[in-house]
Every structure is written in structure tokens, then in C-alpha cells.
Amino acid sequence: xxxxxxxxxxxxxxxxxxxxxxxxxxxxxxxxxxxxxxxxxxxxxxxxxxxxxxxxxxxxxxxxxxxxxxxxxxxxxxxxxxxxxxxxxxxxxxxxxxxxxxxxxxxxxxxxxxxxxxxxxxxxxxxxxxxxxxx
Numbered sequence: 036x037x038x039x040x041x042x043x044x045x046x047x048x049x050x051x052x053x054x055x056x057x058x059x060x061x062x063x064x065x066x067x068x069x070x071x072x073x074x075x076x077x078x079x080x081x082x083x084x085x086x087x088x089x090x091x092x093x094x095x096x097x098x099x100x101x102x103x104x105x106x107x108x109x110x111x112x113x114x115x116x117x118x119x120x121x122x123x124x125x126x127x128x129x130x131x132x133x134x135x136x137x138x139x140x141x142x143x144x145x146x147x148x149x150x151x152x153x154x155x156x157x158x159x160x161x162x163x164x165x166x167x168x169x170x
Contacts, residue, residue: 036066039088040073041097044122044143045163046070053087058068064145069093082111094148096120103156109170112154119156120144128154136163 038133040049041086053068074091075084079166081101085108088095095102095118102108102121124133137144140163147165 036064036145037069037091037092037093038148039069039071039084039091039095041084041095041099042070042072042077043098044096044133045130046072048130048137051134052137053099055141056136062142062145064142064149066145069102072096073129081105085111085117088116092116094118094120096144098122098124103168103170104159106170108149112156112170116153118148118151118153120148120159121156123161123162139163141167153168 040046049068049070056062056066056068059065071079071084075087081099084095097119098121100121100123102119112119125135140159143165144159151157151167156170157165158168159165
């Protein structure tokens with residue numbers, strides 16, 4: 036399983052999670068973590084990212100609310116069997132809050148991504164709950 040982190044999240048966060056994952060040998064769901072600009076180029080449009088992420092059977096993690104607000108994306112999700120996780124934290128959240136939240140939820144994120152049929156969109160709310168977004 037592969038996760039691709041949007042450039043609106045820190046590259047250091049994605050690289051750090053990959054390093055932690057390398058030592059996570061007992062996890063039921065081993066993953067590879069990539070950074071979207073390394074896959075699609077810096078500043079790539081969402082309409083470019085969605086097909087690329089779908090083509091490699093990856094899960095895209097973003098903070099961009101467009102992924103739940105722009106209805107024309109929904110047909111792209113279906114066409115490319117996209118898997119999207121929209122991560123919502125309070126606007127005032129500092130970097131370390133994001134890191135702690137990702138580490139705390141990492142196994143749940145992997146399990147949820149592994150056990151649901153594509154296409155899907157999940158939202159991780161401000162309280163840390165993971166809920167499915169129906170489109």
C-alpha cells in the first residue's frame with residue numbers, strides 16, 4: 036500500500052512517517068510514503084494528481100477541502116478508483132500537533148484504507164475521528 040502526501044503537508048512529515056514505517060515490522064499493513072511533488076511535480080493541479088495517484092493504486096492524503104467541496108472531482112474519483120483522505124486540523128494547529136496526530140492515528144489510517152473498497156474519501160476530523168465522506 037502506498038500513501039502520497041499532498042504538498043500542503045510537510046515533506047519532512049511524509050519522510051518521517053516513511054522512516055518510522057521502515058521500523059514498523061509488526062504492522063499488519065506495511066506502507067510506502069511518497070510526497071506528491073516528487074511524483075507529479077511541484078504545484079500540480081488536483082486534476083493531474085488524482086489520475087496519477089489512482090494509477091499507482093495509492094491513497095492521497097491532503098488538507099485541501101477542495102477534495103470534498105468540488106463536485107466535479109467526484110467523477111474523477113470514480114474514473115480513477117481514487118482513494119482520498121482529507122485531514123482536518125484546527126487552523127491554529129502547529130507542526131508538532133500534526134506530527135503527533137498522524138503518529139497517533141497512523142495504524143487506524145492504514146487499516147481503514149486497506150479495508151475499504153475504492154473509490155473512497157475519508158475525513159479525519161479535528162477530534163481525530165475517521166469518517167467516510169459520501170460523494
